[in-house]
Amino acid sequence: MPRRTRPATADRFATLAIHAGQAPDPTTGAIMTPIYATSTYVQEKPGVHKGYDYSRTNNPTRAALESNLAALEGARYGLAFSSGCGAADTLLGGLLKTGDHVVSGSDVYGGTYRLFTRVFRKFGVDFTFVDTSVPGAIEGAWRPATRLLWLESPSNPLLKITDLRAACGFARKHGAVSVVDNTFATPVLQQPLSLGASVVLHSTTKYLGGHSDTVGGALLMNDRALWKELKYFQNAIGAIPGPFDSWLVLRGTKTVHVRVERACENARRIAAWLSRRPEVTRIHYPGLRSDAGHAVAKKQMKDFGAMISFDMRGTLARSVRFISSTRLFALAESLGGVESLIEHPASMTHGSIPREERLKSGLTDGLVRLSVGIEDVRDLVADLEQALKR
Ligand SMILES: *Cc1c(COP(=O)(O)O)cnc(C)c1O
Secondary structure (H helix, E strand, O other), X not given: OOOOOOOHHHOOHHHHHHHOOOXXXXXXXXXXXXOOOOOEOOOOEOOEOOOOOEOOOOOHHHHHHHHHHHHHOOOOEEEEEOOHHHHHHHHHHHHOOOOOEEEEEOOOOHHHXXXXXXXXXXXXXXXXXXXXXXXXXXHHHOOOOEEEEEEEXXXXXXXXXXXXXXXXXXXXXXXXXXXXXXXXXXXXXXXXXXXXXXXXXEEOOOOOOOOOOOOOEEEEEOOHXXXXXXXXXXXXXXXOOOHHHHHHHHXXXXXXXXXXXHHHHHHHHHHHHHHOOOOEEEEEOXXXXXXXXXXXXXXXXXXXXXXXXXXXXXXXXXXXXXXXXXXXXXXXXXXXXXXXXXXXXXXXXXXXXXXXXXXXXXXOOOOEEEEOOOOOHHHHHHHHHXXXXX
């Protein structure tokens, strides 16, 4: 059967999402990438095989996912992992050694903060957390031993925007690797490699998978030497996704552009509505013209994302009552699925960050975070309205 492979670089995002890294199965013509549930591969002679010898090292379903994700980020190389944390662990474990220093955004995913402070500090890697959205903050925290710059933009959960071109340019000038966690923005809205990042990280659990049915991670990059090094550590450490999980993420990426566009549209409407409510005292959403990150977000993103966080008038108990009273917005951690979620970062996703650290970055005790899904926005607004009245 002839294998028609398309020159991936010639295509636009929506076409890549559906076709990149995928060709009809050569033995059957199956249009969907098969789930290659196998741990090993038969060899003709020792060392003579079809490119696959053991599934921790290489698996065809995972390989299709890795090419697909790379294409979406405009990257030459992709590596898939069993979770976003597995991707971060492999990156840090592979690239850093005792005595190295990392500058990180202060407002990063709680599990990333935990990995840095509870796992890698143990091995003598040092971390400085700064608000990377403030010009000059990265420069101020930089040391001769700084090897890595870790960025999230929009950040989690305060949706702060960092000027990625400036920040990654500074790291590059000082010979450091810059990593952008692009989970919130997705490659639909922002492609950090084109802004100068060395590596893009994803929790594919979120928008790329998109259906809250699997956990996964990825690293995407253009530098061949860096890819070879990280591929070595992917195999050496072993935090790889199984073929079924790889296949679920592949199915998710086919619709990511459509889902993200609709979610952004819904979020814009909800943010505008919330900003007019007397119960809401402060709203974090880069799409609002009044937001501190609006101008930079407009410059580096195609749209403003579908995450919103806000503070409410009154006590913590009031916020908790509101969060517990929504009917459509499900009370749950995670984000980026087709369904809308609501959560309380201080006690849920960011519970592992000490209170003083949290408050310093602006993450208040009562902060509410929304992951806006793709339901009918009128029903979402009605749900928030009834919960505010409780
Ligand atoms: C969820 C998340 C992670 C961690 O990914 P897992 O797949 O849960 O391990 C990292 N960064 C961000 C921004 C996330 O939302």
